[in-house]
Amino acid sequence: MRNNINWNFDNSYSRLSDAFKEHIKPVAVKNPELVLLNEDLCKELNLDFTKINKDKLSDLFTGNILPEGSNTIAQAYAGHQFGHFTMLGDGRAVLIGEHITNDNKRYDIQFKGSGKTAFSRNGDGRAALGPMLREYIISEAMYYLNVPSTRSLAVAKTGETIIRDAPLQGAILTRVASSHIRVGTFQYVAARNKDDELEIFLDYAIKRHYPELVNSKKKALDLLNILIDKQINLVVNWMRVGFIHGVMNTDNMTISGDTIDYGPCAFMDTYDPETVFSSIDKTGRYAYCNQPAITKWNLSRFAECLIPLIHKDKDQAIKRAKEIINTFEKKYEERWMNMMRKKLGLQGSDDKDKFLIVDLLTWMHQNKVDYTNTFCHLMDEKIKDDKIYDNEDFQSWKKRWKIRLKINNNSPDKYKKLMKTFNPLVIPRNHKVEEALEAAKKDNMKPLTHLLKILKSPYTQQNGILNYQIPSNLDEKYQTFCGT
Ligand code: AMP
Ligand code: MG
Numbered sequence: 001m002r003n004n005i006n007w008n009f010d011n012s013y014s015r016l017s018d019a020f021k022e023h024i025k026p027v028a029v030k031n032p033e034l035v036l037l038n039e040d041l042c043k044e045l046n047l048d049f050t051k052i053n054k055d056k057l058s059d060l061f062t063g064n065i066l067p068e069g070s071n072t073i074a075q076a077y078a079g080h081q082f083g084h085f086t087m088l089g090d091g092r093a094v095l096i097g098e099h100i101t102n103d104n105k106r107y108d109i110q111f112k113g114s115g116k117t118a119f120s121r122n123g124d125g126r127a128a129l130g131p132m133l134r135e136y137i138i139s140e141a142m143y144y145l146n147v148p149s150t151r152s153l154a155v156a157k158t159g160e161t162i163i164r165d166a167p168l169q170g171a172i173l174t175r176v177a178s179s180h181i182r183v184g185t186f187q188y189v190a191a192r193n194k195d196d197e198l199e200i201f202l203d204y205a206i207k208r209h210y211p212e213l214v215n216s217k218k219k220a221l222d223l224l225n226i227l228i229d230k231q232i233n234l235v236v237n238w239m240r241v242g243f244i245h246g247v248m249n250t251d252n253m254t255i256s257g258d259t260i261d262y263g264p265c266a267f268m269d270t271y272d273p274e275t276v277f278s279s280i281d282k283t284g285r286y287a288y289c290n291q292p293a294i295t296k297w298n299l300s301r302f303a304e305c306l307i308p309l310i311h312k313d314k315d316q317a318i319k320r321a322k323e324i325i326n327t328f329e330k331k332y333e334e335r336w337m338n339m340m341r342k343k344l345g346l347q348g349s350d351d352k353d354k355f356l357i358v359d360l361l362t363w364m365h366q367n368k369v370d371y372t373n374t375f376c377h378l379m380d381e382k383i384k385d386d387k388i389y390d391n392e393d394f395q396s397w398k399k400r401w402k403i404r405l406k407i408n409n410n411s412p413d414k415y416k417k418l419m420k421t422f423n424p425l426v427i428p429r430n431h432k433v434e435e436a437l438e439a440a441k442k443d444n445m446k447p448l449t450h451l452l453k454i455l456k457s458p459y460t461q462q463n464g465i466l467n468y469q470i471p472s473n474l475d476e477k478y479q480t481f482c483g484t
Helices: 039-044 054-060 129-144 183-191 195-209 219-241 288-310 314-325 328-343 353-366 371-378 392-405 412-422 430-441 446-455
Strands: 021-023 033-037 073-075 078-081 084-087 093-100 106-112 151-163 167-177
Touching: 033 054, 033 129, 039 151, 078 183, 084 183, 129 151, 129 167, 129 430, 129 446, 183 195, 183 288, 195 219, 195 288, 219 288, 219 314, 219 328, 288 314, 288 328, 328 353, 328 412, 353 371, 353 392, 430 446
Parallel strands: none
Antiparallel strands: 021 073, 033 151, 073 093, 078 084, 093 106, 106 167, 151 167
């Protein structure tokens, strides 16, 4: 059926080898109902749905009607899941097409929860309403926190029941990403052992994400270097806001450097480096403090894929890749220190900065203090419960901090301004997210809409923000789940 909203599709991935994908349509759903549409994102993408009635929008955002110019595919990929290599692919997602905006930016438009594909294995290809709304909330929150991320355009109910531990309402999320090329996509292509395919794919990824490398004589190494940079930037941002991804498998790491796959993720309240929310992460492989090391591990898997393209001589290629991978720690440490300095409003660097930073984190850990709110307190922002900061050890730390603040022509105006761009006043607190989801499941979208509104301006004071700053009051340890 013809459907001209102002989608402007140009489906470059579809033109790649059929070995990389399956041509498949979303499976039609019984009773579609749009429940969320991201109007701000529509505007950014130059999409205007305002003249389309709700029924038709519901059909459009479940795939019952496909827009003109779309070319629907499921992408093949592989990945190390908790360290073990597996063939994967879009088991419950379909790429509708690549939309080009007026300013020539290219975005994948993907349905998540759109039915079985060749890669579904034993899964039903479907997704539940709660987790799709959760991805919408957290991914949008990340975007407004200035953390690179995929985004969410819409959530629609399918009107079908899906079976998990209990019967749940089915739903489809429309995900927007600069691409869905993952480390795992490279692993898939590399595992096919066809160097010409790998080279074509490398060229494709470079042209799409890093066109500045198109004429490079050492594309593979340059891409590896850029990806190290991008992923360090990403993980430093996660550490900054206390985000725990929860399932950093190589198939959940993008080449663009955006956060992807909001399954078992959550934000940390009390500062504890060992924090894990994911129900299946028994060993803490993806704990808050392990995220940088896992990033490096994943990048090493990425480097392995590129070996045939780095040098004809395998030993030489490995040597060069290793040299680059081994730059990770130093780069990470530098970027993390600079980020923490900014959280504390410090100008320039001082030999003792590391001690100052680590001592604050240790104090938070030992005294079970909220991570986000501590920085709010340091910015003199009002928070509900600030008695803990009368603590003697904290006060003596604060004196050291005040002395350090004076270095390099700093002033209260200057340091507060800096701190305010690095320390969010509000993050998606787990209990607030749960409260919004529970209401949404009963067709009350008000708490969710309000939460989204608050999360849109995380660095600005807003009326009624205090309730959104309270650390989680959930009785039991908060648990999150994969593949829900
Ligand atoms: P994830 O944990 O979301 O990264 O998914 C890991 C793999 O499992 C991917 O290949 C997904 O497409 C697949 N998968 C997750 N849930 C389902 C489902 N309900 N049906 C089919 N495949 C799924
Ligand atoms: Mg995934």
